[in-house]
Amino acid sequence: xxxxxxxxxxxxxxxxxxxxxxxxxxxxxxxxGLPLGVFFDLFPVYFRQQGVNLADIGLLSLLGLAWTVKFxxxxxxxxxxxxxxxxxxxxxxxxAVMIGFAVFGLALGPWVWVAIGCFTVLSATNDIATDGYxxxxxDQREYGLANGLxxxxxxxxxxxxxxxxxxxxxxxxxxxYALGAVVFGLNAGMALLAPAERPRVGAPPSSVxxxxxxxxxxxxxLVALGLVLVxxxxxxxxxxxxxxxWSAVEAVSTTWWFRGALxxxxxxxxxxxxxxxxxxxxxxxxxxxxxxxxxxxxxxxPGMVAVLAFILLFKLGDAAMGFxxxxxxxxxxxxxxxxxxxxxxxxxxxxxxGGLVGGWYVDKRGIFRGLWVLGLWQALSNLGYAGAAWSVxxxxxxxxxxxxxxxxxxxxxxxxxxxxxFTGGLGTGAFLAFLMGITSKARATTEYAILSSIxxxxxxxxxxxxxxxxxxxxxxxxxxxxxWLSFPAYLLLPSVRRMxxxxxxxGVSSP
Numbered sequence: 001x002x003x004x005x006x007x008x009x010x011x012x013x014x015x016x017x018x019x020x021x022x023x024x025x026x027x028x029x030x031x032x033g034l035p036l037g038v039f040f041d042l043f044p045v046y047f048r049q050q051g052v053n054l055a056d057i058g059l060l061s062l063l064g065l066a067w068t069v070k071f072x073x074x075x076x077x078x079x080x081x082x083x084x085x086x087x088x089x090x091x092x093x094x095x096a097v098m099i100g101f102a103v104f105g106l107a108l109g110p111w112v113w114v115a116i117g118c119f120t121v122l123s124a125t126n127d128i129a130t131d132g133y134x135x136x137x138x139d140q141r142e143y144g145l146a147n148g149l150x151x152x153x154x155x156x157x158x159x160x161x162x163x164x165x166x167x168x169x170x171x172x173x174x175x176x177y178a179l180g181a182v183v184f185g186l187n188a189g190m191a192l193l194a195p196a197e198r199p200r201v202g203a204p205p206s207s208v209x210x211x212x213x214x215x216x217x218x219x220x221x222l223v224a225l226g227l228v229l230v231x232x233x234x235x236x237x238x239x240x241x242x243x244x245x246w247s248a249v250e251a252v253s254t255t256w257w258f259r260g261a262l263x264x265x266x267x268x269x270x271x272x273x274x275x276x277x278x279x280x281x282x283x284x285x286x287x288x289x290x291x292x293x294x295x296x297x298x299x300x301x302p303g304m305v306a307v308l309a310f311i312l313l314f315k316l317g318d319a320a321m322g323f324x325x326x327x328x329x330x331x332x333x334x335x336x337x338x339x340x341x342x343x344x345x346x347x348x349x350x351x352x353x354g355g356l357v358g359g360w361y362v363d364k365r366g367i368f369r370g371l372w373v374l375g376l377w378q379a380l381s382n383l384g385y386a387g388a389a390w391s392v393x394x395x396x397x398x399x400x401x402x403x404x405x406x407x408x409x410x411x412x413x414x415x416x417x418x419x420x421x422f423t424g425g426l427g428t429g430a431f432l433a434f435l436m437g438i439t440s441k442a443r444a445t446t447e448y449a450i451l452s453s454i455x456x457x458x459x460x461x462x463x464x465x466x467x468x469x470x471x472x473x474x475x476x477x478x479x480x481x482x483x484w485l486s487f488p489a490y491l492l493l494p495s496v497r498r499m500x501x502x503x504x505x506x507g508v509s510s511p
Contacts, residue, residue, distance in 0.1 A: 033157025132445025148359025155351030169337030227270030358429025370430030378427030
């Protein structure tokens with residue numbers, strides 16, 4: 001009788017390998033969330049305490065346009081690979097900016113605007129490399145729980161700015177910025193210890209030179225992109241005109257058509273030209289290009305234009321409220337230490353819990369159901385803050401230092417913060433799973449940068465408009481109005497459903 005060879009035991013490394021992936025996903029998204037927390041939480045509190053008005057604080061958010069135009073240099077990161085080195089270099093750069101703030105202070109002046117602009121560009125580069133690395137690292141069946149951890153630890157990174165606020169309240173702002181520099185440096189070192197990048201999926205993109213040669217015969221792409229970029233950067237023109245004393249531009253910079261209709265019209269005209277150029281027969285030759293190839297791939301997919309509009313609108317209500325939350329806390333009489341203490345102790349746990357619950361729900365119910373159900377919960381935080389702003393009297397910073405905030409009013413604001421922390425993770429879980437699900441692994445870095453740039457645009461412009469809205473309408477009315485901004489995206493859900501069904505159909509895969 002022939003001996004039967006023993007059956008080799010099944011490999012047992014799958015789950016440990018997955019757990020290792022989750023560890024690095026958590027660490028890298030903490031690194032990605034921290035700069036956003038510094039930008040949206042630390043800087044507004046600091047400037048408000050220095051007496052800067054709400055409109056100028058809202059204007060600060062325009063420097064966040066770096067997160068919107070990051071698709072311009074994402075192809076360079078994709079081509080160069082070595083995502084972990086990009087993450088480490090970006091974190092070291094942000095650490096250097098924080099050291100500069102600790103040593104020289106942060107009085108609102110030209111050099112500070114430049115330094116914060118450098119900070120946001122470095123943060124956007126960190127986002128590009130982290131997102132591309134993660135999408136390539138994970139398999140689609142791992143998106144649910146992994147996205148829960150992404151959200152939770154991204155929020156943890158954001159809320160670490162609360163620790164810096166607590167430090168500023170006890171040791172001063174220089175110590176807070178110095179501690180921030182230390183954390184950024186640690187993030188840089190840990191990023192280099194992450195697993196090596198996977199080999200590129202598919203053929204590498206063609207050279208930039210070849211793509212530029214093809215563009216000479218199709219200049220419509222460059223014209224379209226130029227119009228989009230001018231529209232995106234248009235809000236900077238008014239403040240720049242005031243700084244440089246361009247009287248003719250300054251005179252019209254406050255009109256509705258200059259501030260709103262003109263830039264939106266430019267962007268829509270550019271987007272229409274881009275769609276038309278991408279769908280022309282001769283554009284197929286550009287599909288292998290390192291810059292416009294990703295645009296062509298995305299725009300050739302049926303229903304993608306409506307889906308891009310959905311990405312722009314889905315978190316509009318959340319973004320419109322977000323930049324004004326911390327100034328509201330300051331005007332309500334809370335100290336930097338109180339704001340940081342609540343954010344870290346209450347917000348951190350609830351943010352992680354919300355991200356995990358959102359990821360679990362998407363795994364159980366699917367991405368589409370997660371988008372509309374969890375999106376409703378996400379909108380509730382706007383009503384929570386509207387109620388808090390309606391109930392809590394506003395105090396001047398000087399009065400707050402002597403009078404303090406009544407316990408009942410503290411409880412109301414803390415409850416609004418808890419609701420915002422938990423529900424903020426819910427809608428984001430489905431949203432990130434959706435973005436990852438429609439991104440091609442062959443162009444993960446560039447495509448995800450394009451999709452997330454569209455989302456970042458709504459966040460930057462909503463923050464700018466938020467300063468004006470809160471100043472003119474008051475916090476309560478403004479927060480209530482932002483609740484309704486959550487719902488225009490729901491009109492586009494049929495297009496989202498059709499795209500998800502096509503992606504899930506047998507034999508259908510992303511290009």
